Amino acid sequence: MELTKAECDVLDERRRQQEVEGWTPEHDDQHNNGEMPRAAGLYAISAGFATKYLDGETETCPVPDGWPWAPQWWKPTNARRDLVKAGALILAEIERLDRAALPPNAK
Numbered sequence: 822m823e824l825t826k827a828e829c830d831v832l833d834e835r836r837r838q839q840e841v842e843g844w845t846p847e848h849d850d851q852h853n854n855g856e857m858p859r860a861a862g863l864y865a866i867s868a869g870f871a872t873k874y875l876d877g878e879t880e881t882c883p884v885p886d887g888w889p890w891a892p893q894w895w896k897p898t899n900a901r902r903d904l905v906k907a908g909a910l911i912l913a914e915i916e917r918l919d920r921a922a923l924p925p926n927a928k
Contacts, residue, residue: 827905827908830905831905831908831909831912832909832912834905834906834908834909835909835912835913838909838913844913846916846917846920849913849914849916849917850917850920850921852889852917853917853921854889855889856889856890857910857911857913857914857917858910858911858914859887859888859889860888860889860890860907860910861906861907861908861910861911861914862907863885863887863888864897864903864904864906864907864910865903865904865907866885867879867882867885867897867900867903868900868901868903868904868907869900870882871897871899871900871903872900877899877900877901878899878900879897879898879899879900879903880897880898880899882897
């Protein structure tokens with residue numbers, strides 16, 4: 822089965838987060854207080870808001886309440902790109918949960 826463009830974009834963003842930003846699995850494992858799913862949710866909410874009210878543009882959206890990291894890491898662009906970021910953050914969180922569920926000798 823061939824991946825869709827959306828699937829490829831989410832996987833590419835996840836790879837970019839790791840290779841360019843340096844967010845390794847070890848780094849992600851430190852974010853065990855819901856930071857990644859909260860960030861993903863806020864990007865998705867921003868995309869939804871922008872789709873309805875801002876013609877899909879999110880780059881002027883302010884840092885939302887509940888953003889789990891420093892303000893400079895809030896980087897909205899447009900609804901689709903923000904959803905790709907959200908998808909990659911969700912994937913990162915699922916991977917983190919899977920690693921956390923492994924027995925200690927399997928990590």
